[in-house]
Amino acid sequence: MNLKGRNFVTLLDFTPTEIHYLLTLSEKLKHEKASGKPHRHLEGKNVVLLFQKDSTRTRCAFEVGALDLGMGVTYLGPSGSQMGTKESIKDTARVLGRLYDGIEFRGYLHTDVEQLAAHAGVPVWNGLTDMYHPTQILADFLTVKEHFGKLEGIRFTYVGDARNNMGNSLMIGAAKMGLNFTAVAPKDLWPEAALVEHCKTIAKDTGATITLTEDVNKGTEGAQVVYTDVWVSMGEPKDVWHSRIKQLSDYQVDEAMMQRAADDAIFMHCLPAFHGIDTEMGMQIANEFGEEHPRVKNGEMEVTDAVIESTQSVVFEEAENRMHTIKAVMLATLGDDYE
Numbered sequence: 001m002n003l004k005g006r007n008f009v010t011l012l013d014f015t016p017t018e019i020h021y022l023l024t025l026s027e028k029l030k031h032e033k034a035s036g037k038p039h040r041h042l043e044g045k046n047v048v049l050l051f052q053k054d055s056t057r058t059r060c061a062f063e064v065g066a067l068d069l070g071m072g073v074t075y076l077g078p079s080g081s082q083m084g085t086k087e088s089i090k091d092t093a094r095v096l097g098r099l100y101d102g103i104e105f106r107g108y109l110h111t112d113v114e115q116l117a118a119h120a121g122v123p124v125w126n127g128l129t130d131m132y133h134p135t136q137i138l139a140d141f142l143t144v145k146e147h148f149g150k151l152e153g154i155r156f157t158y159v160g161d162a163r164n165n166m167g168n169s170l171m172i173g174a175a176k177m178g179l180n181f182t183a184v185a186p187k188d189l190w191p192e193a194a195l196v197e198h199c200k201t202i203a204k205d206t207g208a209t210i211t212l213t214e215d216v217n218k219g220t221e222g223a224q225v226v227y228t229d230v231w232v233s234m235g236e237p238k239d240v241w242h243s244r245i246k247q248l249s250d251y252q253v254d255e256a257m258m259q260r261a262a263d264d265a266i267f268m269h270c271l272p273a274f275h276g277i278d279t280e281m282g283m284q285i286a287n288e289f290g291e292e293h294p295r296v297k298n299g300e301m302e303v304t305d306a307v308i309e310s311t312q313s314v315v316f317e318e319a320e321n322r323m324h325t326i327k328a329v330m331l332a333t334l335g336d337d338y339e
Contacts, residue, residue: 003332007117008125010132011172012198016206019138019176025328026142026321033068033324040070041335045101048074050081050092050116051127052107053235057271057322058127058135062104065327074100084112093119102334105129108235123333125326130235133165136270137173138325143318144179144225147266152178152207155262157223159184159216159251160302161244163191166229166270171210175199178206184219185212186247216251223261227268228253228302242289249295253303258312267303267313274301275308 001021011019032039047066049059059075066073083092089112096103097120105113106127117124126134145151158170162183168191174181181199183190190196190212200210213219220226228251231244258265277283282299290297298305308315 001332002336004334004336005123006333007123008134008329008333009113009117010126011134011137011169011176014176016176016178019141019173022138022325022328022332023142023145025332026138026325029068029327029331030142030321030324039068041331042066042101043070045070045334046072046074046099047102047104047330048076048096048100049104049127050076050083050096050106052078052084052105052112053128054078055106055128057319058104058106061135061322061326062125062127062330065323065330068327069331071101071330089115090119092116093124094121097121102330125329125333128165130233131165131168132172133169133270134173135322135326135329136166137169138329139318139321140170140227140268140270141173141177142321142325143268143314144266146317147314148224148264154179154225155182155223156180156225156227157182157184157220157261158227158229159220159253159257160228160248161185161189161231161233162212163189164229164233166227167191168195170227171195171199172202175202175208175210176206178208180209180211182211182213182219182223184216184251185214186251187214189247216257217260220257220260224265225268226253226258226261226265229270230272230274231302241285245285245289245293245296245301248302249293252295252301253307255304255306255310258307258310265312267307267310267315268318269303269308269315271315271319273303273308273315274299275303275305276300 093116110129110131156179162185277299286299
């Protein structure tokens with residue numbers, strides 16, 4: 001398997017065999033990390049992390065992963081570069097590509113990371129855009145594989161806003177890797193029809209299924225994985241909250257939903273999650289909307305605190321796996337075949 005020099009922009013660009021290789025490499029690197037075995041395979045290389053949107057898990061996973069691999073790391077936050085203000089994305093790509101061996105980008109428009117990838121001349125990794133979040137999907141699928149021993153045939157249900165970057169990317173990943181994917185959401189929050197059809201075409205070769213439904217009970221019945229994400233993404237206007245809460249409150253993942261799922265079901269969330277009033281945003285939502293929408297009166301939105309704190313929840317294992325899978329992506333695209 002040779003992925004050296006490849007960009008990692010969307011899972012649509014990778015075959016099931018290549019994705020499987022990245023997951024297997026992630027498992028190996030995770031074992032080496034746990035056993036204390038050094039794996040500084042990219043000693044002397046340097047990477048830059050280019051962030052338009054702040055993040056805890058993505059930044060830390062890339063930084064620790066790069067350092068574990070022996071690389072130097074530069075972080076450029078939202079105000080840390082001139083990209084898009086005084087310098088074009090194309091020019092930024094050509095400058096950073098001459099200084100660094102790899103570039104991570106986390107931002108808003110997917111076209112931005114595509115421009116970076118087209119002009120940098122070094123591997124570019126998508127840490128999140130408005131359309132896709134491929135590094136998260138690798139972490140999610142590694143977590144599923146660890147719990148069930150396989151990916152093929154797993155009944156995977158995503159609940160909430162299914163046309164965001166997570167809904168898109170999970171559907172793509174499921175189609176590629178043979179999972180039975182169900183999106184449970186109001187119809188106007190389903191993924192774009194063209195992407196759905198593309199995933200169904202992929203699924204014909206992998207045995208996956210793609211189902212979209214507004215029916216919460218039907219969509220979550222017997223699910224082995226119940227997955228959700230925030231209802232309003234970073235960058236969306238504040239006034240979206242009222243309409244989105246009204247639209248999605250019946251899609252909140254609660255204990256009743258998890259009881260409808262399979263006996264061995266796990267709960268997943270890419271984090272951060274709104275499940276209480278111990279954050280400024282959670283308190284604000286509770287105060288502004290709790291009276292009108294009782295489900296969010298305690299700052300619980302896409303998931304209740306009882307679910308995220310339950311034994312079914314694997315969200316923190318999932319968060320750790322960001323590091324192992326991101327490390328695998330960097331090693332595979334910057335190094336040689338690693339057995």
